[in-house]
Amino acid sequence: MQIVRTITILILFASVPSCRDNGVGPMESGNPPIPLALGNRWTYVDSLYANSGLVVDTISVLILSSRRDNVGLWWKISQPFNPSIAAVEFMASQDSIFSLQYAESPSGGLTSIRSLEYLSPLGSGPIAYDAILDGDVVIRKSILRSTNTLSTKAGMFSTSLRVNYNIGGEEYKESVVPGVGMVDLEIVNNSTIPAYQWWTRRRIQLLEFHVLQ
Numbered sequence: 001m002q003i004v005r006t007i008t009i010l011i012l013f014a015s016v017p018s019c020r021d022n023g024v025g026p027m028e029s030g031n032p033p034i035p036l037a038l039g040n041r042w043t044y045v046d047s048l049y050a051n052s053g054l055v056v057d058t059i060s061v062l063i064l065s066s067r068r069d070n071v072g073l074w075w076k077i078s079q080p081f082n083p084s085i086a087a088v089e090f091m092a093s094q095d096s097i098f099s100l101q102y103a104e105s106p107s108g109g110l111t112s113i114r115s116l117e118y119l120s121p122l123g124s125g126p127i128a129y130d131a132i133l134d135g136d137v138v139i140r141k142s143i144l145r146s147t148n149t150l151s152t153k154a155g156m157f158s159t160s161l162r163v164n165y166n167i168g169g170e171e172y173k174e175s176v177v178p179g180v181g182m183v184d185l186e187i188v189n190n191s192t193i194p195a196y197q198w199w200t201r202r203r204i205q206l207l208e209f210h211v212l213q
Helices: none
Strands: 041-050 053-068 073-077 089-093 096-104 110-119 127-133 137-146 150-152 155-157 160-167 170-177 181-189 199-210
Touching: 150 170, 150 181
Parallel strands: none
Antiparallel strands: 041 053, 041 199, 053 073, 073 089, 089 096, 096 110, 110 127, 127 137, 137 160, 150 155, 160 170, 170 181, 181 199
């Protein structure tokens, strides 16, 4: 299925340096929100609620390889699992997950950017932070640790991270289980632009997974 991205860019463009690090060093994490190891795999059911009816597809994600650069260890996945994260390389650092994105540099060519996608809050309150969309747009995200039991197609989990953010007219609500990965993502289309109102909702749910801790 073609990834749905109906973005009205009313967000400030970010001026970010090459390989942005968000103040976090290259230490690898022992318990990241998304477990990164060769062969880890996830299968999602992708349901798009359009005006013409329900369209259902599957997304199969596999960690294919890894490489190390001067920032740290990057893991490459077979395809994106979240339509708001246009990246296929990820890094775990100090219980946070970063994606590797690219933007055009003023001198020409592409500049690599490290975007903070997920982190593990230490307290019970929500934490706000900035992520990058498509290498050049800042997204404000909020993450909260929840101890309410989460029931999903892939099982029941006692602890999860709830991530909320908005992109243009789209409202994102994610549930991520540390040591498992993203287990649920709901996108609600609140766009006021008629050309973007052909769909109302999208749900990406984890069906099954295999991860190495």
